[in-house]
Amino acid sequence: MKTEFLWGVSQSGFQFEMGDRFNRNLDTRSDWWYWARDPVNLKKELVSGDLPEEGINNYELYPLDHSLAKELGLNAYSLNLEWSRIFPCPTYGVEVDYELDGNGLIKRVKITRETLRKLDGIADKNEVHHYTRVLTNLKKLGFKVALTLTHYTHPIWLHDPIESRDTNLQNERNGWVSQKSVLEFAKFAAYLAYKFGHLVDIWATFNEPMVMVELGYLAPYSGFPPGVVNPQSAKQAIINIINAHARAYDAIREFEKEAPIGIIANNVGTSYPKDPNDPEDIKAAQMTDFFHSGLMLQALTKGDLNIEFDMETTIKVPHLERLDWIGITYYSREVVAHSEPKFPEIPITGFKGVPGYGYSCPPNELSKDGYPVSDIGWEVYPEGIYNSIKAASEYGKPVYIMENGIADSKDVLRPHFIASHVAYIERALESGFDVRGYFHWALTDNYEWAMGFRMRFGLYSVDMITKERIPRKESVGVYREIVGNNGVTERIRREYLGRWGL
Template sequence: MEFYWGVVQSAFQFEMGDPYRKNIDTRSDWWHWVRDPYNIKNELVSGDLPEEGINNYDLYEIDHRLAKDLGLNAYQLTIEWSRIFPCPTFSVDVKVERDGYGLIKRIKIKKENLEELDQLANHREVEHYLNVLRNLKKLGFTTFVTLNHQTNPIWIHDPIAVRANFQKARARGWVDEKTIVEFVKYVAYVAWKFDQYVDYWATFDEPMVTVELGYLAPYVGWPPGILNPSAAKRAIINQIVAHAKAYDAIKEYSSKPVGIILNIIPAYPFDPNDPKHVKAAENYDLFHNRLFLEAVNRGNVDLEVTGEYTKIPHLKRNDWIGNNYYTREVVKHIEPKYEELPLVTFVGVEGYGYSGNPNSISPDNNPTSDFGWEVFPQGLYDSTLEAAEYKKDIFITENGIADSKDILRPRYIVDHVREVKRLIENGIKVGGYFHWALTDNYEWAMGFKIRFGLYEVDLITKERIPRRKSVETYKMIVAEGIE
C-alpha cells in the first residue's frame, strides 16, 4: 500500500478569518465558549477570537498548493457539523432500537430522512466543502475526512448553560443520548453527499479529550468546564455508541474505510520499582487509551469504567486507527479521586510529558516546546505498538510541536519519522504520517499564542510564511520516502 504523507487541519481552528466576516460560524459551542466574558476574565481562555484567524475558508486553494509543493499525497480535514446543520435536526424522525443493556443498537435512517435533512442543511456550506474536496482530488490527494473534531453545534451543546446549571441545561452534548441520534443523522447525510470525494472516514478526533478536559479538569479552559465524573462516564459510553452507529450509517452509503482517531498516550510509572506507580500507569492506560480501543475494535465495553469488560458485539465497528501523538505521560499513584471512576488512581508528574514548563528541559533532559510539552519520540513507537495489538490499519494522524522560532521542529520531525520507520522495520504496518500542522492555527483556549505551523501566518495579511528549516526538512523526508 502507498505510504501517505500529509498534513492535518480541523475546521474551527483553521477556517475563520476572512476580512469581511462573511464566513464566520457562530453556531458552534466553541464559538460561544471562547468569547464568554467569565472565561476571558478568569483567563480560562486567551481572549483571542477565531474570526481573526488564518482564513483557510477562502484560502484553501493556496494551502492545498503549499501541501502539494511539499510533495504530500494525503490531506486530512474536518467537516464542521454546525456549518452543515446550524439549526436543530430534531424534527427528522428516525427509528431507534436498543439492546439488552439499554444502549442504542440501531438507528434506521431512510432515504426520505436524508431528503428531510437536505431541506434543513445549509447548502452554501455543503457546496463549500464539496469544492474543497474537489480541489484536493484535482491535485491528486488522498482525502481523510473527520466528522467530529471537538466542536458541536450550540443546539447540541451549550457549554455556558451547562456550567450554569447542569441539570436544567437543554443542550448537554455527549452527556445526553439524544446527541448520538443527531450525530448519526448528520453523519449519514454527509456520507450520502460527500462520499465520492472521500477516501477515508473518521468519526471522532480524540474523544477522550472531551471527557477529560471538559468534565474532569474545569481549570484548563475546555467546555463545559465542570467537574462531574458521572457526566464524564456517560460521555465516554455515548461517544463509543455514537462511533459504532455512525460507522453503520456511513457504510450504508460508502464502501470506504471508517476509523477513529485517538490520542494514544503511553504512560510510564514515575518509579518503575514501586508497584503503586506501576499500577497507576496501568490504570492510566486502561482509562485514557483502552476504553475506546477495546470497545470499537473488540466489542469489549467497560460500562462502569472499572476495568471490567462486557462483550457487546454491535459496538465492534472499526476499520482503522489514527494515532495522534505529541508526548507521553509520567504518572504516580494517588488514592482514587472519584467514586464513579475508580480507575482514576493516577496523576501526571510535573516536568514530564504534558506537565512541563515552556521552553525548558524535562527532568530526563528532554527539551520542552512553547506549550511545555516534553519532546519524547520513543512514545510514538510505544503508543503505536499498542494500537497494533488490534490488527487494524494504523496512521499517525497528528504529530507536531509548538515552536514559533522553529528551533526544535526540524529535529522533532526527523526523530518522530525515524520512530515510524522503526515500527515498519519491526513489522508494524503504519500507513501514513500527518504533520500537525501545515499552517499556524487557533489553538483552542490558548488562541494564537501557540504556533504549530510549518508555515507561519501573518494574522493581518494572512500571508503564509515558510519556517524554512522545517519546511525543507519535511519536504526532504517526503522525497526520500519511508523505506
C-alpha cells in the same frame, strides 16, 4: 516506507477556517464560538481572549494551502467539516426509528433515503457547496482525503456550553451526556456519506473524544467546555460517544461501501510509571492508558465495554464492534505515579501526573530527563511514538499517525522533532507494525483552542494581519526531503538525529 504510505498534514475546521477580512464566513452556531468569548471565561482567564474570527482564513485561502501541501510532495490531507456550518439549525425534527439493546444502548438507527432527503432540505446549501469545492480541489490535486466528522466542536443546538456549565449539565442542550446526541450524530454521518462519500478515501468519526470528556467534564481549569466537574456525566458521555461511533459507522457504511472507517484516539500507550519498579506506579500507568484510550478501543475492536470503569467489569456488546483502523495523535508522553482515584465514581483515575515530564514541563526549558521542551511546555520524547504504535497495534487494526507536531515559533526544535519521530515510525515498520500514514500537525499556524494564537504549530507561520503564509524554511525543507525520499535520508540522519541514537 511502503510505496503506498500516506504523507499528509492535518487541520480542523474551527481552528483554521475563519479570518476573512469582512467576516463573511463566520461559524457562529458552534459551541466553541460562544465559549471563546464568554465573559466568565474571560474574567477567569480560562480562555485567551483571542477570537477565531481573527484567524488564518483557510475558508477562502484553502486553494493556497492545498497548493503549499502539494509543493511539499504530500499525497494526503486530513480535515473535518463543521457540523454547525452544515446544520446550523436542529435536526431533531427529522425523526428516525431506532432500537435499544438490553443494556439501554442504541443498537440500530434506521436512516433511509427519505431521511436524507429531509436532512438535505434543512442543510445550509452554501456550506455544503463550499465543502464540496474544498474536497473536490483536494481530489483534483491528487490527495487522498481523510475526513473526520467532528473535531471537538458541536452545534449550539446540541451543546450549549454556557448553559451546561451554569446548570452543571442539567440543561437540555448538554451534548454527549444526552443519548439523543447519538441519534443526531448518526444522521450527520449518513448525510456526509451521502453528499461527500465520492470524495472521501478514509473516514474518522471523532478526533480525540476523550480530550473533550476529560478536559470538559473533569478539569474545569483546562479552558475546555463545558468546564464542570461531573464524573457521572463524564461516564455517560464516554458511553454515548462509543455508542455514537458505532452507529455513525453503520450510517456511513449504509451509503459508502468501501472507504475504511476509524477513530482518532489520543495518548495511546504513552504513559510511563514514575518508578518502573513500583507495582503501584506501573498500575497507575496502565490505568492512565486505559482511561485515555483503552476503554474506548477495547469496546470498538472487541465489543467489550468496561461498564464500571474499573478495567475489569465488562459486558459484551457486539454491535459496538465497529472499527477498520486506529488513528493516533502523538505529541509527548505522560509520566504518572499512583494516587487514590481522583473521582471515586471512576476507579481508573487512580493516577497523577508527575511535573517535569511529558505535558507538565516549564516551556522552553529541559525536562527532568534532559529532553528539550516546546513553547507549550511539552517534552520532546520521540521514542514514545514507537510505543504508541506498538500499543495501538495490539488491537489488530492498521494504524495511522493522524497528528504529530510541536509548538515552536522560532523553528528551533521542529526539524529535529519531525526527523526523530519519523525515524521511530520507520523503526516501527521494521518491527512489523502496520503503520499506513503520517499526518503532521500542522501545515500552518492556527487557533489553539483556549490558548488562542499564542502557540505556533505550523510548518508555515501566518501573518495574522495579511494572512500571508511564510515558510519556516528549515522545517519545511526537512519534511519535504523526508516525503520526497519516502523516509529519513542519510543527510537528515547525520544532521538531526545524533542525540537520539537513530
